[in-house]
Amino acid sequence: MVRxxxxxxxxxxxxxxxxxxxxxxxxxxxxxxSISGALPWHAGEANPPKPVVPxxxxxxxxxxxxxxxxIVDRLxxxxxxxxxxxxxxCVVYLDRQLAGFYGSSSRLYMNGPFLPGxxxxxxxxxxxxxxxxxxxxxxxxxxxxxxxxxxxxxxxSGADQDALLSDLEAGxxxxxxxxxxxxxxxxxxxGTMEGFFADxxxxxxxxxxxxxxxxFPGARYxxxxxxxxxxEAYPYPPVSxxxxxxxxxx
Numbered sequence: 176m177v178r179x180x181x182x183x184x185x186x187x188x189x190x191x192x193x194x195x196x197x198x199x200x201x202x203x204x205x206x207x208x209s210i211s212g213a214l215p216w217h218a219g220e221a222n223p224p225k226p227v228v229p230x231x232x233x234x235x236x237x238x239x240x241x242x243x244x245x246i247v248d249r250l251x252x253x254x255x256x257x258x259x260x261x262x263x264x265c266v267v268y269l270d271r272q273l274a275g276f277y278g279s280s281s282r283l284y285m286n287g288p289f290l291p292g293x294x295x296x297x298x299x300x301x302x303x304x305x306x307x308x309x310x311x312x313x314x315x316x317x318x319x320x321x322x323x324x325x326x327x328x329x330x331x332s333g334a335d336q337d338a339l340l341s342d343l344e345a346g347x348x349x350x351x352x353x354x355x356x357x358x359x360x361x362x363x364x365x366g367t368m369e370g371f372f373a374d375x376x377x378x379x380x381x382x383x384x385x386x387x388x389x390x391f392p393g394a395r396y397x398x399x400x401x402x403x404x405x406x407e408a409y410p411y412p413p414v415s416x417x418x419x420x421x422x423x424x425x
Contacts, residue, residue: 226417227378229267233274234305238327239312240266245329247367249336257388258381260367268370268379269308278305298358311359314350376417386413 232240247260257263276282280303292299302310316327319339323331331339342348344364346357370379372386374394380386383393392398393413401409 224374224376224416226376227267227271229264229378232270234270234278234308235266235273238316239309240270241329242312242316242327243269243363245331245336246340246363247370249333249340250364250367251371257384260371262381263371263384264375264379264381265367265370268373268377269366271378272366272369273305273308278308279303298362304362307359307362310352311350311354311362314352314354315359317351318348374417375415383413383415 235243243266244261247265251257251260251263251265253259253262260266272278285301285303287301289299289301298307300307319326319328319331323335328336328339339348340360343356343360346355348356350356350359370377373379375381375383385391386393390409391413392401392409392411394416395411395414398409401407
């Protein structure tokens, strides 16, 4: 008769051996590297972000740059809290995003059918972001040229720019080409906020200005000691993916 403890040991060993055999059959190469002590990946296979160098424009034309810089400065004006959207690099951020895979939607499924989406789903149309920006900026300046004595958006006064953006946000304006003004406004607003609060490595948030404004520590490895300290300012400067910009403090 087999003793109970031996039966348990035998059964446990059998199950473990079967599990390891199945794992080896499904992923022999990875298992082999793990057993041998080698890493299950190769150096250089990652796709880290490349720091944006703000020299020239990769997507926007000069006239589009003028329009975009005017818009982001109305959405995020220069005040006692921070620099404005233009100086913070929001347009640079958007320019690089639109020149890449985000702009062309190359990593998304973009075949039909295209049906109207719910309010919670966002844009569901056939145009990629780069096409939406290009068509929307042209339509915006065509509209202002017709309604504002031939002037472009960038040539309007600050008050007129604010009024126009408010009407776009409220859905009161249908831009030429049947472009939904509200949808286009929301597209630019979300992109501007991304550029203002994203890691500076992507071209916006110059000198981590937005992170300093809200006390965000950035890409620090560990700040658990401060999570529970409510209503206390974080004592250290923020850190970008690319590193710190202030070496005089911890």
